[in-house]
Structure formats: structure tokens, C-alpha cells
Amino acid sequence: MSEAQTLAEKVFSELATAIVRGELAPGEKLSEQALVSRYGGSRAPIREAIQKLEARNLVVRVPHAGARVVSLSFEELRDIYEVRLELESMACRLAAERMSDAEVADLEALLQEHARSIEADQGLSYYQKSGNLDFHYRIIEGSKNSRLHQMLCGDLYHIIRMYRYRTSTSTERPLQALKEHQRIVEAIKSRDPQLAELLMRRHIQASLTNLETRLAHEARH
Amino acid sequence: MSEAQTLAEKVFSELATAIVRGELAPGEKLSEQALVSRYGGSRAPIREAIQKLEARNLVVRVPHAGARVVSLSFEELRDIYEVRLELESMACRLAAERMSDAEVADLEALLQEHARSIEADQGLSYYQKSGNLDFHYRIIEGSKNSRLHQMLCGDLYHIIRMYRYRTSTSTERPLQALKEHQRIVEAIKSRDPQLAELLMRRHIQASLTNLETRLAHEARH
DNA sequence: AAATTCCGCGTTGTATACAATCTTGGTCTT
DNA sequence: AAGACCAAGATTGTATACAACGCGGAATTT
Numbered sequence: 427m428s429e430a431q432t433l434a435e436k437v438f439s440e441l442a443t444a445i446v447r448g449e450l451a452p453g454e455k456l457s458e459q460a461l462v463s464r465y466g467g468s469r470a471p472i473r474e475a476i477q478k479l480e481a482r483n484l485v486v487r488v489p490h491a492g493a494r495v496v497s498l499s500f501e502e503l504r505d506i507y508e509v510r511l512e513l514e515s516m517a518c519r520l521a522a523e524r525m526s527d528a529e530v531a532d533l534e535a536l537l538q539e540h541a542r543s544i545e546a547d548q549g550l551s552y553y554q555k556s557g558n559l560d561f562h563y564r565i566i567e568g569s570k571n572s573r574l575h576q577m578l579c580g581d582l583y584h585i586i587r588m589y590r591y592r593t594s595t596s597t598e599r600p601l602q603a604l605k606e607h608q609r610i611v612e613a614i615k616s617r618d619p620q621l622a623e624l625l626m627r628r629h630i631q632a633s634l635t636n637l638e639t640r641l642a643h644e645a646r647h
Numbered sequence: 648m649s650e651a652q653t654l655a656e657k658v659f660s661e662l663a664t665a666i667v668r669g670e671l672a673p674g675e676k677l678s679e680q681a682l683v684s685r686y687g688g689s690r691a692p693i694r695e696a697i698q699k700l701e702a703r704n705l706v707v708r709v710p711h712a713g714a715r716v717v718s719l720s721f722e723e724l725r726d727i728y729e730v731r732l733e734l735e736s737m738a739c740r741l742a743a744e745r746m747s748d749a750e751v752a753d754l755e756a757l758l759q760e761h762a763r764s765i766e767a768d769q770g771l772s773y774y775q776k777s778g779n780l781d782f783h784y785r786i787i788e789g790s791k792n793s794r795l796h797q798m799l800c801g802d803l804y805h806i807i808r809m810y811r812y813r814t815s816t817s818t819e820r821p822l823q824a825l826k827e828h829q830r831i832v833e834a835i836k837s838r839d840p841q842l843a844e845l846l847m848r849r850h851i852q853a854s855l856t857n858l859e860t861r862l863a864h865e866a867r868h
Numbered sequence: 869a870a871a872t873t874c875c876g877c878g879t880t881g882t883a884t885a886c887a888a889t890c891t892t893g894g895t896c897t898t
Numbered sequence: 899a900a901g902a903c904c905a906a907g908a909t910t911g912t913a914t915a916c917a918a919c920g921c922g923g924a925a926t927t928t
Binding site for chain 2: 431432435470473474477478480481489490501502505506508509512513516520571572573574577
């Protein structure tokens with residue numbers, strides 16, 4: 427991702443992606459000694475990396491007991507989605523007010539790109555992975571609210587992606603999602619904040635119920 | 648505040664309150680050496696404390712250059728308020744749905760307490776300080792959303808309180824605020840989520856415009 | 869046999885020492 | 899005189915060493 431200027435940042439970055447990808451299971455203990463022999467360096471930068479992970483809510487640390495990969499309960503994950511739903515709807519409303527015409531045009535171009543990918547039936551998995559994220563990132567950036575951007579992209583999304591890996595890869599409805607994306611952009615283009623917010627809310631709500639049923643199904647086993 | 652189980656936590660706690668109270672000015676540099684001679688201990692726990700401050704967005708750290716108390720621009724502070732406005736309105740809506748009858752009764756009792764304090768004209772300053780916060784905290788807790796609670800109380804409120812200290816102490820309209828609080832509780836009591844959210848949104852919007860005019864005034868000097 | 873206490877080991881928290889980087893002051897050049 | 903370059907000092911990043919705390923198993927007691 428971003429080039430690390432320090433060893434601690436490098437270790438943090440690697441651990442973060444490892445956690446998000448599920449290579450480190452939720453609840454798994456992060457022994458400082460083990461990390462030293464795995465990533466090199468001494469305990470000082472490793473501890474710093476762990477603290478950075480804690481800051482992003484990817485690990486939980488208890489004094490004198492060590493750090494563990496965060497393990498969210500059903501309720502906690504639902505809470506996160508609930509907040510994300512609200513914040514991203516807000517971002518979409520603000521984007522409809524504040525995005526420049528050029529940015530809106532770029533966003534339209536992005537969706538046309540996605541449409542071609544799906545039509546060719548080749549970039550289907552691509553669309554599910556980075557394509558979907560690209561769209562949402564642009565909306566968030568379009569809100570022109572730095573703190574909102576930080577909260578959504580910096581904190582919530584890592585957690586969400588982490589649990590996406592566990593429960594199959596995102597939605598299996600790329601065509602439906604694309605249509606919803608297109609309607610959202612239409613609302614932004616016509617500078618209708620309320621409609622844009624409403625459409626985004628419904629869009630995310632769909633994936634939320636998707637997740638809930640999936641988790642409920644998983645809980646039975 | 649919370650009893651510190653480790654030296655790093657203790658230093659963090661003291662530094663945090665010092666920053667919030669304005670004893671450490673925004674932009675001021677936090678030299679590790681200086682903090683060691685001020686708070687004792689070695690650099691290890693001091694560094695850990697600084698990292699915890701960074702995690703809460705109270706300081707900004709750049710590699711090889713040290714840490715400074717966060718100094719927010721006008722736009723950044725407005726961004727934070729914008730997010731708070733949305734999240735706390737959301738909390739109020741959820742509280743109207745999820746607070747127990749007992750909790751609502753407690754909240755009513757709290758407001759009656761506040762009313763007496765104001766009527767006696769003695770606890771006026773009290774109401775502005777902790778009273779106002781107590782009310783908002785209870786609403787947030789009433790949302791029963793742990794992540795929402797964490798974001799509002801853990802991250803945003805420290806920053807907001809920090810800048811309240813700089814610009815005179817909160818609103819000079821305790822009576823008006825109390826009335827608004829009472830109406831909010833009424834909406835919660837009658838289990839009207841939409842109305843509760845609307846009233847909270849207006850309530851915070853008032854303090855937001857309050858802050859904006861104050862900052863605009865300050866910018867002239 | 870079950871519960872409890874205590875001791876030993878491993879882990880984390882803290883202190884000190886060394887290396888790498890940035891900053892500051894001065895000198896030199898243009 | 900203004901700006902760039904360079905070296906010394908200070909500061910941060912990293913490594914190693916020591917201290918404090920928690921966990922787990924064995925021995926003891928009821």
C-alpha cells in the first residue's frame with residue numbers, strides 16, 4: 427500500500443492485510459516474540475505496530491495479557507454496519523451537493539467501465555472486488571469531508587472487508603448492484619441530495635440484510 | 648479518570664486531559680525527552696502514551712519528526728461537527744426505539760434535576776459543563792450501539808471539548824437548551840424515532856451555527 | 869476426588885544503550 | 899546580500915536488558 431518509512435509501519439501494514447485477508451483468525455493471539463522471529467527487528471517496532479492495529483480496532487490489547495485479533499460478536503458487527511449505513515448515506519448526500527461536474531463525469535465513466543466488464547462476463551470477480559470499492563470510495567471522497575473519509579475508509583472498511591473474506595466474497599448480484607449504482611449517480615448528477623441519500627441507504631441496506639442472513643445461516647452450524 | 652494499570656496509560660490519561668483543557672496548545676510539540684523529565688519513567692511508556700493520543704486524533708505524529716498537538720483548521724472542525732450532527736441524530740433515533748422505560752424515566756429525572764439547578768440559578772455553570780454532557784451521553788448509550796458510542800464519546804467528543812475550551816464555555820443559553828432537551832425526551836418517551844432524530848438534529852445544529860459564528864469572529868482578529 | 873494454594877516459567881511492561889534521521893547554525897558560493 | 903551546502907547537535911527509531919505481572923501445573927489440604 428503506502429511505502430513504509432519505518433519498520434513499525436511496514437510490520438503494521440503486513441499484519442493489517444494479513445488480518446483483513448483472514449490469514450490471522452479472529453481471536454488468535456499475537457505474541458510479540460513470535461512476531462519478532464517472523465518479521466525480524468526487535469520488540470520495540472513490533473509493539474508499535476500492534477498499537478497501530480489497536481488504534482484501527484483490528485486487534486484488542488489487554489494489559490499484561492497481550493494482543494489478540496479482534497473477534498466481533500454478531501451484535502458488534504451489526505452495530506458497525508448500522509453506523510456505516512448512516513455515514514455512507516450521509517456521504518452520498520454531501521457528494522450530491524459538493525462533487526464537481528468533472529468528478530461526476532469521471533464517476534459515470536467508471537460505471538460504464540463496470541458495465542462493459544460485466545457484459546463481457548470476464549471481469550465479474552473484478553467488479554465484486556475492487557470495482558465495488560472504487561465506486562464507494564469515490565462517493566466518500568466526493569463528500570469533501572475529511573473526517574468522514576477517515577472514519578469510513580480508515581476504520582470501518584477494514585473491519586467490514588475482514589468479515590467479507592470470512593463470509594464468501596461480497597454480494598453475488600453484480601448486475602443488480604450496478605443498476606443501483608447507476609441510479610445513485612443519476613441522483614448525484616441531477617443534484618438531488620435527498621434522493622441520492624435514500625438510494626444509497628437502500629443499496630447498503632440490501633448488503634446488510636445479505637450479511638445478516640449469511641451470518642444467521644453460519645450460526646446454525 | 649479510569650485507573651491506569653500501566654504507566655503508559657497514566658501518562659496518556661494526564662496528557663489527554665491536559666490537551667483537552669488547553670494546557671497544551673494546538674500545534675505545540677511533544678518532545679519525548681521533555682515528557683520523560685516531566686512525568687518520569689523512560690521513553691518507552693511515553694512513546695506508547697503518545698501513540699495512544701495519536702489513535703484518538705489528539706496529536707499528529709510524523710516519522711522522524713516527532714508529535715504535535717493536533718491543530719485543526721476551520722474546515723476540519725466543521726467536518727467533525729458535521730459528522731457528529733449526523734451520528735448523534737442517529738443515536739437519538741435509535742434511543743427512541745431501544746431505551747428501556749426505566750432508562751427514559753431516569754432521563755426525565757435528570758432533566759428535572761437540571762431544571763431545579765437552573766431555577767436556583769446556582770448550578771448554571773454546572774449545567775453548562777457536565778450537565779449538558781450527561782444528557783448527550785445518556786442518549787448515546789440509549790442507542791445500544793457500541794461502535795456508535797465509541798466513535799462519539801471516544802473520538803469526537805474529546806476534540807469538540809478541546810475546542811470548547813478555546814472558544815468560551817459552550818452555549819450561553821442553558822434555558823433554551825433545557826427546553827430542547829425536554830422536547831427530545833418527550834419524543835423518546837412517546838417512541839417517535841423520527842421526531843426524536845429531527846429535534847436532536849436541530850438542537851445540535853444550533854450549537855454548530857453558534858460555533859461557526861464564534862470561529863468566524865475569532866478569525867477576524 | 870475436588871478444590872486450593874503456591875511456585876516456576878513465559879509473557880508483557882519498562883529502562884537503558886545504540887543507530888539513523890532530521891534540524892539548525894554557520895560557512896561558502898554566486 | 900541571498901541562497902545553497904555542510905557539519906554538529908539534538909531528536910526519533912531500533913535493539914538489548916531487566917523488572918513486574920499473569921498463567922498453568924504440581925503438591926497439599928479438606
